[in-house]
Amino acid sequence: MNPVAIPVLHSAVAIMTPLLLASMGGLFTELSGMLNIALEGLMLMGAFASIVFTHFTGNMVVGIALGVLASMLLAAILGTVTLHLKSNVFITALAANLFASGLTVVLSFKLFGNKGVVVFNDIGRLPRLDIPALAKIPVFGDIFIGHNIFVYLSWVLLALCAWVLYRTPFGFRLRATGIHEQAMVSLGMRPSRYRFIAFLVSGFTCALGGAMLTLNLGAFVPNITSGKGWIALVVIFLGQKKPIGLLFAALVFGFADAFSNYAQGAWNVPADFILAIPYVFTLVAMVLFSIYTSRKNRVE
């Protein structure tokens, strides 16, 4: 395998992780029948809260846990306003994003007297998985070993997520809510309850995705998510709203992004074009996939 591909794939695996995490939560809301564009805001909330709490508690696990709570709180607000005040989910989600981007800066100013980058030198590096035995395996080892724990956590969560959706009553009810709300009602179940939980789940996973961004850096930068929540939404659709699909889709984008990072040095094409690669690449993948599916079930 050529020497360029390995590092590109290695960083692709790292890049895809926050997207994968966020898209998992997004999958829950999506399947419950709501287009949740608040992933961005939820990620940002988690990113900020988890590093700040890690700083104050001095314990990364506790910090992340509290960060997750903060993000879930925002998700709960979003859920209440959307489901119980019956507001348009798109607008409320936009509001959630606006809210998160504002609140994080206001708080960081109130807490650290600084609206800008807040560096936390007391925060150690994220633990990494280095298993020499596995790392030795030629290609596999080079690509999949030596990432921070979030990468592997995301895979475990993905499996869990698949199990919940396809192997538990909750999963079936959640999906039923998305497909045929009235069917749920007529069986005496409350769709809004399942949607609310879906919001909480998206708060949970998005927070983890955000936490990876800041803890990996040991610093909070305003707006650090910079659109990753939106890409996570794309990942859900490209992944055909299936857990395994998310993995594939996130990898597609992660690879495209990693590749564009490499290409900036390798080609002399205007940087803006290269920055566009991930979007174009994903778009193409999206189209190719839908061509494939439409061919598959067509009357001859």
Add this chain to the structure above:
Amino acid sequence: MVDRMEKRRVTIVATLRNSIGAVVIVGIALAALVVLSLLLSATPLKTLRYFFLGPLQNTYYFGNMLNMAIPLIFGGLGVSLAMRSGSFNLGGEGQLYSGAFVATISALALARWGSAGVVVALFLGACTGGLLAGLSGVLRMKWNTSELITSFLVSNAVVLVVSYLIAGPFMDPATNLIATRMIPESFRFTRILEPSNLSSALFAAVIAVLVVHLYLYKTKSGYELRLFGLNPRFAAYGGIRTKWYQVWPMFLSGAFYGLAGGMAIFGTYYACMKEFSTGMGWNGLAVALIARHRPAAVIPAALFFAYIESGARNAMLHSDVTFEIASIVQSVVFFLVTSAVLQKIGSVQRRSI
């Protein structure tokens, strides 16, 4: 005849009820603002004054508020059209930006044409936005690729390309702003309400609302578009060209976004600056949703949006409110603005016994 009058009465009652609901919402939202500024501002009263009265305190701010509403109206119309047909256009940012860019360079190229050039340039800008959105429509029509996602992706890519073109080949060497050259005087809309930035584009916006309303509710095409949006299978059954209505409304919505961009340049900025339109696309979408995709309601929705926006801006200018606090305040408003429950508070349960 009686039925007609009865119908009118019912509709009037209904509209009244809705407006009461709207008032309730605005009331709550404003109450929230008061609380927030008490929390976040050292000079809450000053802040509130500028927030509420700022946009109205003089022709300059008032004009700028109206001016801010213009692209929102165009964008809102575009989204409404798409939504009515059951399509979702998330590509507003790129469509508006590229529309503005193409309109600008056309204006520069057609400098000699004068007012005819204005029309052509705006048309080309609109077409650009339209084609970008139309592409997503075609993809949906042929392979039913989610237009929601493709329009978003296309837009993101296009924003980067346009930015490159502005900062590169089309950059005005004479300025340190990252922008194209200025469009010729003859292409600029006349300013009304000097010294504010408000221009005659406002009339264009109002006319556009009228046109879209008539199109949707009075023309055959609009009727077909709405039916397709309400039930595609029924539309197909009724012999409506369903393929066409997966593409055409997307094209229209993109075109309106493109027009929004062109209008912003010809009416306000006169040159296409890098990323000048950031956020306009999303705001147009928000306006459409607040207006529940009713063209007529787009104007009040856009004005409301612009009022909140410039209120926040005013509080920043003249009080101690920062960028971020302003956005928190806005977010609270948007949390509530579409609430159906709050709408209901206004509605009087009608008992006919």
Add this chain to the structure above:
Amino acid sequence: AGSTEQVPAQQKSLSVLVYITGVMAGSPPYTALAEGAQEFAAANENVTVKIYEAGFNQAQWEEQLTSLVATGEYDVVLGSNPSLPEICERVGAKFPKQKFIITDAQKAGNSQLRTYLYNQYEQSLYLGYLAGLVTTSSMKHANSALKIGFIAAQEYPLLNKHMVPGFLAGARMVNPAIELDFRIVGNWFDANKAADLASSMKTAGVDVFAAIAGGAAQGLFKVAQEQGAYIVYHNTNEYKAAPGYVVGCGSMEQKKLVKEILVEVLAGTVQYGTASVVGAKEGYLGFFFDDPAYAANLPADIRTKFEAFMADVQAGKIAYTLPPL
């Protein structure tokens, strides 16, 4: 031709508007601008300062500046951005009594406007020279490849025309064969993307970096420490951002300049209508030699070479042509 303003009564109160074209968050020059003014105000009780952050959308800068100027509350507007002069001219045309003093910009001949341009080409030149010395050195993390790197958030004229060319030119004064790997993050805050870029550049052979990337630079600091690479930094003292890896920091005396400007304003001796270029010779661009990290991070031979070069620059002995903006 400079038109000297009437000298006002000594205890005249002064109200200053610091107009930030962006946000202070993550921008040392803007922060310095604001702090300089605030410290001056603290020292002179009759001076008041309002800081306004206009956000990144340059299309909205003029409207907001107009709104502020229209209040007539501000005797002078302080700003720091190459594109401000033309905006100020347009606004000034509507408010003929308003004065503007802009740093990091260049525009002569408008009697309402005074500009100071930092010679960023020069700073990049000597930082580039240092980078050249390091990448060709036998320092721990220096490699044999003749390649240095530059990470920028976004492209803009001053960057493309002064900083990047200056940086490369400086390095090539060490070894003409040195290449520059220049990459863009795309925004000012995606630090993780910057980190990915940095490590990609590292694998491509870059061992010394410069960055104009705002908050995103955090990503570079992280990679430098984790993977071992050196950083030369513009405008601010960032030795502590990556201890042991930031080997040199240029200085831009924004605060100093602002205070001197305000003194002139109080004294009424501002040379409106003139534009100056200020650099190492004038003492507004420099280098943080005195920080212990400098001596600790660089071997003696490199330091002597660099200090000699620096002396020449300050003495104006280094020949270069400043590209037009």
Add this chain to the structure above:
Amino acid sequence: MEHALEMRGIVKIYTETGLRANDGVDLTLNKGQILCLAGENGAGKTTLMKVLYGLEKPDAGTISVMGKPVSITSPLQANRLGIGMVHQHFMLVDDFTVAQNVTLGKEPLKGRFSYDLKGADEAVDAVIRRHRFSIDATKRVGSLTVGQKQQVEIVKMLYRDVDILILDEPTAVLTEQEIESLFITLRALAEHGTSLILITHKLHEITAISDRVAIMRQGAMVGDFPTDSVDGKQISRLMMGQSVSLVVDRLPYTPVQHPVLRFDNVSVLKRNQQRPLLDGVSFAARSGEILGFAGVGGNGLGVLEAVLGGFLPISSGAIVHKDEDISRLDSHALRKRGLAYVPADRLQVGSALKATVSENLIVDARNEFTRHGVMQRKKIEAHTQSLLKTYSVKGSPSMPIGTLSGGNIQKVILAREITQYQDYIVFSEPTWGLDIASSRFVYERMVQLRDEGAAVLLISSNLDEILAVSDRVIVMYRGTIVAVLEAEELRQVTKEDMGAYMLGLRQQEAPHG
């Protein structure tokens, strides 16, 4: 004997329209009793049941279950009280299997959290076998035919072993055989003490299954008898105000030999579908006849409809209309040629529920109401008014059609298609869920069209209907034509013979329509 259920003075007003759908209705139901609730379209039967099931909040009235007064505010509560409802329209998740649909909300568990899918299959399969249903618990519901879907709905309730079971027009979409087996099931349930409320429009079903019959009219309860104490005539008189028979007299059968519409060896294949959906189907529809298509669900009636409607392209063969090949034309083109077509699925295909009545009425004649691309409001208004009058539809032009009762919706569709028709017209399951009066109304129209020289294609799984109005009958089985009956043969044929053909037990040699 104890009342299982007692409803007193139920009033339900729909605020949007101000209509009193229920106006002080009383209803009692004894343990183990089968009660038929009958009444014209729009009488308020569904509304009453929705109130009982907690889907609609009554404006007045009391309900007591097993003697205890209760207030039912949600289906959840209804379930807790042992009340189950099979809705007039399906409440199924197509992507789930039968078992998953049935167990939804009452899932068997494996361990503490995980859903015991196998267990669900077995449990549901047990219910299916106990009640002799013909569905496979592991099949995707989306792939079932309407008849089978109806069974799933019932199994859903049986699985929840309810004490009071409401079935809103369960037989409307079932075939003879399916209805027979359903009734066996229901009787068995009653034996075991379940009390049932069954809404139906078919008199012979009322007499066949019910112990008691309650009749509603215009929101009020107008009669409540032991079934054996009344006969069909009385019931229909109570329902309609006069007795109605379904026999429509007509001109003698003298079809023009030259066909209006011809199918030549038409086949429809579909990827990943083992056998063809249509397999070499040939027939000719002549002007002046009603050509009936009979068949059991799943044997190609729906496909035939889809092909005639232009929704489903054919794979081979030819469709010829007035000597022109129209095989490749889609709905749009067919409509231009004057296709008139009453679809089986009147809610999803035949109408846009949120659109107004007039918007629904003009869809395929829209060009006649436009000048220079502009709709002529007045003209449309007038047109709508007159049609609503001629077809005696309860509703106004500007109402959303979704708020009309099933019967009225169908009338609107009929009105539209009959105005549109030029030389042939397709009716698919035209009387699903219609009351006798409405059904008769439909038959009269069909015969009238035929007498005026139309070629009428009637696709129906309702044998009585087919036999009552067709001049010729084509029987479909597994996408092929197994029998063509006309003249004497048709008059002789018994339901049993038909059943044999429909189930593929018997077949004519080389049948040709």
